Amino acid sequence: MTDETHSRRWRLILGTAAEQELGALGSGADTNIDRALSALYDVDDEGAAGNRSGGLRSSAPRVARWLGDIRSYFPATTVEVMQRDAVQRLNLTQLLLEPELLEAVEPDVHLVGTLLSLNRVMPQTTKATARVVVEKVVREIEQRIANRTVAAVSGALHRAARVTRPRLRDIDWDRTIRKNLATYLPEHRTVIPERLVGHGRKAQAVRRDVVLAIDQSGSMAASVVYASVFGAVLASIRSLRTSLVVFDTEIADLTDQLDDPVEILFGTQLGGGTDINRALTYCQSLISRPADTLFVLISDLHEGGIRAEMLRRAYAMRQAGVQIVVLLALSDDGAPAFDHDNAAALSALDIPAFACTPDKFPDLLAVALDRGDIQSWADMEAAQH
Template structure:
């Protein structure tokens, strides 16, 4: 190993030690790294994780071009190693682990990540999931980061937002526009919407509306793609060329075959049935307002608005914690529904189901979606009895514990077992299963 390679390794090992706050356990690495930087004639501030890239460049603007590493081009490997360690340390180092994060620190982090993207040859915003989603053509000279790096950066950003003084950030429109709408951010905004006003409230509503609109488009496509219910053969098929049943038509007309002309004389055409009776249906969505249920509540609120737009569907939306809130008048506007919810802690599920029961007109034409973690504030036995009576009456009951693509979610194990025995297992996971089940019941 030559001396340059050895010093590069020292720089990177020192970076890892600093990233995990272990400099004191590696004093030799710290000393050798500072000696290397001094020999290169570079400022020692590059090794300090508390000095942001922006602050460093304000003091040493001559290093701006050097921040663009342009991997693959010839250059001084040791200098590039020092710059790379600075950018990585500022993007993922000790500062990102602080208990609280200010708006200014978040802004500095965004700028550092932009420098890191530029240095690695990525499109601006690509590490945070805001860049182009397809491969970039060679003439652009830009690469795409690996999914693992993108995921780690997005998760880190969400963690920063969770620890940030969000009201302070939202007061700055320019900074607020750099936030990436996500379910975690929506939850934070819903929790704090009562404590913010003016510009901050406007930006909060904009972010929630943006996220809802993007998710609604995705779910609308999922609803369209999901398989529908069984074909109702009592519905006469449409007599169009697309529906022509060629095999059946030939088979039924075989007695009319003329051997002399070698032609099949067709007396009757047969068509494939595609019809499904669109009977009047009722959809009742009962959503737990507790903070742990935000993800499922957002998804199911949007799904309710999609199904409520069908002319043969009458939909109701009920939110609850220890109180009950009938949000049916706003069911066509998921944003308005979410703004009106109050994330709470207590849950009286049985009371909400009793309220929903009053909305049921014809049980066999009613789908009831209950979104909760099933940690009941009252009697578990009484709640199970209410659910059982609804199922026995013919109501199509859909218990939803979580609608999310990843992460552990806690659902009351007793109810998980009992509802599975009842033939109504609690749905957790992606929304596709709920969409498929609802579409089997509600004809679109």
């Protein structure tokens, strides 16, 4: 990077306050970039413009032009960050209710979360446009995760159906060796396989039940989006019986909408309190085969209900044979905010609690459905990153 390019970038970052030391911007394009940055970042806590003339104010046309500008000058990933900052810093939430503005926005998971939080106040004229925006993001996520999820889950279910007299091509050599380590002959440096372990033949019968319980409080918006898409993908696998429940202080069972993740998302009501204990009570009623059930609770664990009852119920489910995983977040947003005391209490009950990115969730499902050690898998993933 040349000194000139270095100075230009710092000038754009720092604004006109740095012009005396770094010099003026040369090109018209740089001036336009500077103006776009000013409109968003040169605004104080009271919403007044700072050193450079800026601010988007409450004007949909002005915001629409600004959105067009930033899409011209910045890559899509940067545009998504700037849009998210605009909603948070400049209180543009109400402007997102205008169809013309939505058409100019670069869709992403966080925008979907914002739109879903406005679902109850959104006029009918805007809902059609909002649905198009949400559907575009959902389809992109499906393309990203669907094939890998189906492959990982189907492979785990296939491996779970073990046979003790397999044909040669069906032998699971890794598990066979582990099962026969007691017959290792050092002088021959080999294992005598007294017991063979094989992969079972794939069948169409339902092998495992999966219950997804999703906290729909406002802080969990991205997790709700990803979990809804994963729920729809899992529902397409015949050997799984998938249920999906969303909750705050109320509970909505959206299992019958799993064929359409967009419909699921519009069935959520982001915001409000959280009653995890009540959600666990309902989910318990869905479980008829505890030993064959994977229960995934996606929540930041900020319990507004009865904490002791929540822990007691989780322990009872665990003791009944239900495999439980608590995801503090299912998103790409980095380390989440969560209730550390509740997470530690669940971990003490042998219920792992950790955050997971969407790209790693298929691997997590495979480990869980193969009845592997989920906590060890999570620790290993954390150590690698």
